[in-house]
Amino acid sequence: xxxxxxxxxxxxxxxxxxxxxxxxxxxxxxxxxxxxxxxxxxxxxxxxxxxxxxxxxxxxxxxxxxxxxxxxxxxxxxxxxxxxxxxxxxxxxxxxxxxxxxxxxxxxxxxxxxxxxxxxxxxxxxxxxxxxxxxxxxxxxxxxxxxxxxxxxxxxxxxxxxxxxxxxxxxxxxxxxxx
Amino acid sequence: xxxxxxxxxxxxxxxxxxxxxxxxxxxxxxxxxxxxxxxxxxxxxxxxxxxxxxxxxxxxxxxxxxxxxxxxxxxxxxxxxxxxxxxxxxxxxxxxxxxxxxxxxxxxxxxxxxxxxxxxxxxxxxxxxxxxxxxxxxxxxxxxxxxxxxxxxxxxxxxxxxxxxxxxxxxxxxxxxxxxxxxxxxxxxxxxxxxxxxxxxxxxxxxxxxxxxxxxxxxxxxxxxxxxxxxxxxxxxxxxxxxxxxxxxxxxxxxxxxxxxxxxxxxxxxxxxxxxxxxxxxxxxxxxxxxxxxxxxxxxxxxxxxxxxxxxxxxxxxxxxxxxxxxxxxxxxxxxxxxxxxxxxxxxxxxxxxxxxxxxxxxxxxxxxxxxxxxxxxxxxxxxxxxxxxxxxxxxxxxxxxxxxxxxxxxxxxxxxxxxxxxxxxxxxxxxxxxxxxxx
Numbered sequence: 168x169x170x171x172x173x174x175x176x177x178x179x180x181x182x183x184x185x186x187x188x189x190x191x192x193x194x195x196x197x198x199x200x201x202x203x204x205x206x207x208x209x210x211x212x213x214x215x216x217x218x219x220x221x222x223x224x225x226x227x228x229x230x231x232x233x234x235x236x237x238x239x240x241x242x243x244x245x246x247x248x249x250x251x252x253x254x255x256x257x258x259x260x261x262x263x264x265x266x267x268x269x270x271x272x273x274x275x276x277x278x279x280x281x282x283x284x285x286x287x288x289x290x291x292x293x294x295x296x297x298x299x300x301x302x303x304x305x306x307x308x309x310x311x312x313x314x315x316x317x318x319x320x321x322x323x324x325x326x327x328x329x330x331x332x333x334x335x336x337x338x339x340x341x342x343x344x345x346x
Numbered sequence: 347x348x349x350x351x352x353x354x355x356x357x358x359x360x361x362x363x364x365x366x367x368x369x370x371x372x373x374x375x376x377x378x379x380x381x382x383x384x385x386x387x388x389x390x391x392x393x394x395x396x397x398x399x400x401x402x403x404x405x406x407x408x409x410x411x412x413x414x415x416x417x418x419x420x421x422x423x424x425x426x427x428x429x430x431x432x433x434x435x436x437x438x439x440x441x442x443x444x445x446x447x448x449x450x451x452x453x454x455x456x457x458x459x460x461x462x463x464x465x466x467x468x469x470x471x472x473x474x475x476x477x478x479x480x481x482x483x484x485x486x487x488x489x490x491x492x493x494x495x496x497x498x499x500x501x502x503x504x505x506x507x508x509x510x511x512x513x514x515x516x517x518x519x520x521x522x523x524x525x526x527x528x529x530x531x532x533x534x535x536x537x538x539x540x541x542x543x544x545x546x547x548x549x550x551x552x553x554x555x556x557x558x559x560x561x562x563x564x565x566x567x568x569x570x571x572x573x574x575x576x577x578x579x580x581x582x583x584x585x586x587x588x589x590x591x592x593x594x595x596x597x598x599x600x601x602x603x604x605x606x607x608x609x610x611x612x613x614x615x616x617x618x619x620x621x622x623x624x625x626x627x628x629x630x631x632x633x634x635x636x637x638x639x640x641x642x643x644x645x646x647x648x649x650x651x652x653x654x655x656x657x658x659x660x661x662x663x664x665x666x667x668x669x670x671x672x673x674x675x676x677x678x679x680x681x682x683x684x685x686x687x688x689x690x691x692x693x694x695x696x697x698x699x700x701x702x703x704x705x706x707x708x709x710x711x712x713x714x715x716x717x718x719x720x721x722x723x724x725x726x727x728x729x730x731x732x733x734x735x736x737x738x739x740x741x742x743x744x745x746x747x748x749x750x751x752x753x754x755x756x757x758x759x760x761x762x763x764x765x766x767x768x769x770x771x772x773x774x775x776x777x778x779x780x781x782x783x784x785x786x
Contacts, residue, residue, distance in 0.1 A: 211784055229700070264657070264658060264662075265658070268658070
């Protein structure tokens with residue numbers, strides 16, 4: 168543990184889903200915000216245990232869908248009925264019936280792109296998460312359950328937080344430091 | 347209304363069955379009076395009501411088969427309800443009898459076929475004369491007969507072409523074959539639904555036996571293929587042949603998807619009713635409810651997809667023999683009905699049912715389920731009635747009494763079977779998982 172290394176957070180291992188569920192409730196009640204649970208599979212009830220609020224993703228996708236639908240229809244209107252008037256099969260210049268498939272596809276396109284990237288953004292997915300400095304953490308995709316609390320959290324303390332994680336039942340508690 | 351919490355059988359069946367039976371009998375009696383007063387109106391109303399309730403019945407059959415084929419876990423608690431819907435199908439064939447008897451009033455091809463049987467050339471000539479006469483009378487009235495004789499001849503020629511076209515389809519569209527086909531559809535549906543129902547009830551008694559799921563699947567896998575064909579042709583026969591010169595290859599799917607909207611809405615309405623009486627409130631939770639609502643939403647969108655696909659291709663190609671169908675539905679007050687379907691069967695419920703909160707609210711979804719049941723009926727009415735009332739929609743009291751008659755008997759049969767056995771499949775191996783089902 169070199170002097171110039173910066174503490175990025177604390178990591179604790181738990182042995183089964185029900186233990187980590189109760190531990191998560193305690194971390195939530197202790198008032199931490201910058202923390203996460205890592206498990207090999209989804210655990211029922213974890214959203215409540217972590218105190219997660221309903222995801223705003225649905226609203227983001229709604230707005231994207233409306234933008235896509237309006238934009239898709241307006242685009243075709245502009246192209247076919249205003250900018251370059253083109254009569255096709257004797258139909259009206261603005262034939263909304265024919266424009267629906269593209270309008271629909273634009274709505275779907277923007278919704279899907281927003282849903283995927285919005286999900287990644289809301290997940291706070293990043294290339295260099297402090298947990299990757301732990302060798303033990305590799306087991307989070309196999310058979311171990313982890314709680315990590317990041318140093319960014321206002322309540323984080325390099326001495327007290329690991330103690331707290333041990334109190335709530337964590338094993339192999341370690342401090343995460345950058346390399 | 348009460349159920350035993352251990353056997354899941356009804357201890358107090360309530361009055362639902364009696365009320366349904368009374369509504370059904372009264373509806374049938376009033377419809378019979380309607381038949382003597384206005385036979386044609388009766389036939390068309392009956393066809394609308396019959397196709398409505400039959401579609402909910404085969405929707406139930408589809409739900410059960412898909413449940414088994416996908417080895418679904420969440421829907422185990424709701425399965426028995428769908429099974430009791432599908433077991434109405436064997437009885438629905440009785441309601442097809444009036445259609446067999448009054449086909450001449452419903453389908454244009456019946457008359458043309460009969461004329462054709464009596465000696466082809468003779469019949470054709472008679473029809474030319476008849477067409478000519480009819481035109482002459484019309485032109486007499488407009489007092490331009492003398493100058494318009496060639497016009498009348500053209501119309502007679504067009505009419506003859508129309509008759510010839512329909513007569514050329516008489517190999518498929520003839521009375522005996524129509525009746526045989528309808529009987530085959532019901533035979534297929536009866537075999538599958540009786541088989542699946544019997545296995546399900548046996549599972550209640552014999553307990554959790556290994557390989558049970560597989561026995562359901564052995565019947566469901568060929569069943570779903572037979573189902574796809576029979577429902578498609580049922581749509582062609584019962585509804586599309588109202589316009590014997592018109593055709594749409596997606597029509598069978600269109601009728602089928604309407605039935606799926608019907609079954610999901612029907613199940614949600616029944617569940618809200620049961621929940622109101624405290625029945626199945628712990629077994630069918632908000633989570634199951636959420637999934638049923640998602641399926642209702644999805645099938646409504648599927649219906650819109652099929653309906654729009656049919657419309658777009660016909661609109662785009664703009665061929666008179668195809669566009670006549672939509673042209674007839676854009677006349678007079680039919681235009682308003684068309685717009686009601688576009689807005690009420692898709693646009694408005696699509697916007698409002700999108701939210702997760704709505705899908706998890708019993709009352710909101712109960713409301714939308716009733717709404718979509720009404721819209722499913724309007725959709726079928728809009729498909730059937732323009733043949734009888736070409737210039738504008740004319741609601742009749744017989745529309746209501748036939749719905750009461752067939753619907754009352756449908757609900758009575760459903761309720762009779764529903765209260766006779768456990769209300770959920772108590773020995774299904776996946777029941778425990780279904781009970782604690784959750785949407786993440």
